[in-house]
Amino acid sequence: MANYPASTTADGLRRILQGYEHAVGGFSGGVFSTLICHPMDLLKIRYSANEGDASIRPQYRSYYDCARQIIRSNGVSGLYQGLTPNLLGGAISWGLYLQFYNKIKQPVSSTFSNLPDPATHFICGVLAGSVVMCFTNPIWVAKTSTSKKEGFRSLYRGFLPGLFGTTHGAVQFMIYDWLKDWRCAQLGIGKNSKLGVADYFAFSALSKIVAVTVTYPYQVVRTRMQDHNIAQRGVLETIRVALRNEGPGAFYKGLLIANVRTLPATVVTLLTYEQVHHFLQDK
Template sequence: MSGSQTGRGKWQWENAVAGAVAGFATVGSMHPLDVVRTRFQVNDGRISHLPTYKNTPHAIFTIARAEGLRGLYAGFYPAVIGSSISWGLYFFFYSRAKQRYHKNRSGELSPGLHLASAAEAGALVCLCTNPVWLVKTRLQLQTPLHQTRPYSSLYDALRTIVKEEGWTALYKGIMPSLFLVSHGAIQFTVYEELRKATVFFKSGRNRNDDADDVLTSLDYAFLGATSKVAAILFTYPFQVIRARLQQRPNSVGIPRYADSWHVLKETARFEGIRGFYKGITANLLKNVPASSITFIVYENVLKMLKSTRPQG
């Protein structure tokens, strides 16, 4: 293997490590809002085992009072595992895709190629991690009102799901998850374009590789938050559809919804357009600052790893 090939491989793993560290930091700081968001998303007013919450603060207070800290951190371990793996794989696949598109081109990639790189990375990550997100969702929806035996751990949840519902159940919600690939694609495209614009604004140079010398953690926080808001507004209904599909079947094994089309029809019929945006306040409160944290950590860890490379 040539020196340049070795360098490219190391660069990809640096992206993976930086992404995994960023994902872990994000989940640890924002998980209670993720629990609240998931419970809002699936509560269509006709499910008996979920309490009714007035708003995000009321939900946090009610969960803390009724279920304690365990309730606010339900599904934390699969969330940590899933987020760390997802971000690590995402940045790894994303950097590889960009590198591949760069081979026969000079200068910066176009927005379309950034979009294609992000979509490719998102689809691969989705196929790898769907079972972990399924378990996270189900653990977050376990309340004292459940009539079925609760899952005691990530392993118990995986074993029980496979035993009671079969291997295919681990991929419930995969279709809206694949549509949600557009979330990452939109976010990374907006991030990259704003990043270039910010570098140009601050330095007068339209070069993305000047970012390390020009951009600060505050800039990365702004870029991460802005790109996240854009992605959430466009793709949030797919998150609601996925969460509703991933609910645990009732005590006799009958799922609440048959497929994505069933969720779409039932939600539109009984709840209207607002039903597709349930929990978006908690989602914004969680993901906008979380995205800022992610990109601050990612860019700074990546900068640190670059500085340790041997020169020459």
């Protein structure tokens, strides 16, 4: 078998993937971050869906208690329950989102030329998130449901609050891109130039923490609407039941671990994305 120079192989790869560098970068980042952070994601879902009714599911006093009960029942591998849909959903979500988000920046900026860049980035985030939701909502439902008797419609449980949740990604990338643009201006280099690892680390973590904290209540509502262990409820009914049984704090259950999870998950995803897509763009 012939041995080809590394530069030739890299150039060939770039030509093959030309135009899809954001999708490949996002897909790669989604795979790595999911493999590393899946256990924390599982604990967040189990704890935030914990409504205080022992007749429906096991009750957890803390994240540690949740992890202890899962390991006692299923071993350490129990922390990786639902990995396949999470891995698939994470990779597809990031790949589609970043590809679409970056490809519509120019037309959106032209259409809304009177708006500042952060505002157009927010619009791009909402549009990209809405498109991705149409493809990935069934995958996320599969994480909390094993029933095969509810029909096709059940695959889109939680779709409405999920659409509202596109503001999460929109806020995150509005801040993330603004920080990158600011840093490029500070360094006197063009927009979208490659930055250092420390910059991506700090900007990805900060933007994610702000986005998670601001938009977290919708995630709790969406998780509970997708749970097959309870009777199907609409958005308003889910909110009413949570307020009646648990008070306003119900909408922030799991926020701590969600924020803790943002650092490794977001940093791994976006660092991988930035390295891969810049590699594919290099001439």
